[in-house]
Amino acid sequence: MNALVYHGPGKKNLEDRPKPALQEVTDAIIRISKTTICGTDLHILKGHVPTVAEGRVLGHEGIGFIEELGSAVSGYKVGDLVLISCITSCAKCDYCRRGMYSHCREGGWILGNTIDGTQAEYVRIPHASNSLHPIPVGADVESMVMLSDILPTGYECGVLNGCVKPGDTVAIVGAGPIGLAALLTAQFYAPASIFMIDPDDHRLAVARHLGATALVNGTSASAVEKVLAITQGQGVDVVIEAVGMPVTFDICQSIVAAGGHIANVGVHGESVVLRLQELWARNITITTRLVDTVTTPQLLKAVMAGHLMLGGLITHRFPLSEILRAYDTFGNAAKEQALKIIISNN
Numbered sequence: 001m002n003a004l005v006y007h008g009p010g011k012k013n014l015e016d017r018p019k020p021a022l023q024e025v026t027d028a029i030i031r032i033s034k035t036t037i038c039g040t041d042l043h044i045l046k047g048h049v050p051t052v053a054e055g056r057v058l059g060h061e062g063i064g065f066i067e068e069l070g071s072a073v074s075g076y077k078v079g080d081l082v083l084i085s086c087i088t089s090c091a092k093c094d095y096c097r098r099g100m101y102s103h104c105r106e107g108g109w110i111l112g113n114t115i116d117g118t119q120a121e122y123v124r125i126p127h128a129s130n131s132l133h134p135i136p137v138g139a140d141v142e143s144m145v146m147l148s149d150i151l152p153t154g155y156e157c158g159v160l161n162g163c164v165k166p167g168d169t170v171a172i173v174g175a176g177p178i179g180l181a182a183l184l185t186a187q188f189y190a191p192a193s194i195f196m197i198d199p200d201d202h203r204l205a206v207a208r209h210l211g212a213t214a215l216v217n218g219t220s221a222s223a224v225e226k227v228l229a230i231t232q233g234q235g236v237d238v239v240i241e242a243v244g245m246p247v248t249f250d251i252c253q254s255i256v257a258a259g260g261h262i263a264n265v266g267v268h269g270e271s272v273v274l275r276l277q278e279l280w281a282r283n284i285t286i287t288t289r290l291v292d293t294v295t296t297p298q299l300l301k302a303v304m305a306g307h308l309m310l311g312g313l314i315t316h317r318f319p320l321s322e323i324l325r326a327y328d329t330f331g332n333a334a335k336e337q338a339l340k341i342i343i344s345n346n
């Protein structure tokens with residue numbers, strides 16, 4: 001089968017690999033229909049994720065058809081169209097029992113990380129009963145790909161951890177797919193305003209279309225000044241960090257209102273400065289989270305009910321045979337005006 005294989009920092013290739021086989025009775029083999037590339041795959045290719053070994057098939061998002069089922073997998077039959085969660089969950093361990101699938105003793109984020117992933121014609125999914133979701137008849141299949149990772153991430157790590165409430169002022173730092181997913185799902189709670197902060201005017205225009213009430217083109221001090229000016233110096237009730245850099249965490253500390261929340265989503269590769277000497281008396285809460293994907297069934301229902309405009313997130317489409325071109329496009333997102341790229345295995 002064709003698969004996108006990581007060969008160390010800066011090196012990847014589309015190559016022929018053996019089709020995966022069942023290893024445990026709880027596994028399923030999925031024939032991939034559609035997959036995509038995540039910002040985290042670019043982090044891997046820069047060598048930022050040391051758990052990914054050379055020779056690994058990348059990808060942790062996608063949908064596909066069940067090709068083979070282990071004898072202990074329940075709830076599915078061969079031929080079913082399913083959504084693959086980016087997080088694998090046994091549903092039985094102590095972490096899974098309290099909804100923290102991200103820290104599952106036998107799973108968590110392993111796909112395209114410590115086991116072969118979805119950017120291939122076939123993938124093996126461990127603990128398939130709880131790591132797949134049935135795709136309802138009539139679903140828009142491309143939208144379903146947004147449910148593997150970006151929607152639960154923006155919702156769980158950003159909106160739920162940030163405790164967005166009706167009437168709140170919300171700021172989202174970073175208008176990439178994750179920041180935009182937070183923008184879409186924050187609107188479940190009817191906040192009074194949502195500010196989007198990013199240096200990319202194309203992404204800000206998409207954010208406007210998806211419901212942002214104010215756009216702030218800026219990267220650090222300029223962004224802080226603009227948000228404080230719009231809020232009469234008060235700052236915002238909830239600020240969602242969806243970039244993962246020291247400077248963007250610093251924007252969050254500078255614009256959070258007294259009593260507010262900073263919900264960190266970004267993957268951080270270096271230390272940030274925590275200005276506790278200014279924040280200690282401001283009654284703020286700072287949260288972190290690796291996505292658990294426990295809200296996927298709920299988000300799936302919201303998508304089916306037409307409450308989320310996911311089409312706006314998909315900008316490009318490529319066949320699996322051209323996945324290297326898809327990576328080039330995604331890697332030059334600002335120039336190519338790229339957000340999510342659908343890769344089809346025809």
Ligand SMILES: NC(=O)c1ccc[n+]([C@@H]2O[C@H](COP(=O)([O-])OP(=O)(O)OC[C@H]3O[C@@H](n4cnc5c(N)ncnc54)[C@H](O)[C@@H]3O)[C@@H](O)[C@H]2O)c1
Binds near residue numbers: 199200243245291333
């Ligand atoms: N916590 C989790 O479980 C989890 C899951 C998935 C992804 N992530 C992380 O979330 C982050 C966002 O992911 P993405 O795919 O949307 O990434 P992305 O790279 O597509 O988007 C980041 C955005 O930040 C903007 N940006 C860069 N510098 C900025 C600055 N100084 N001020 C404001 N904006 C700035 C960029 O223009 C870009 O639009 C990444 O760090 C990713 O690794 C976390």
Ligand SMILES: [Zn+2]
Binds near residue numbers: 038040086149
């Ligand atoms: Zn991802």
Ligand SMILES: [Zn+2]
Binds near residue numbers: 092107
């Ligand atoms: Zn578990």
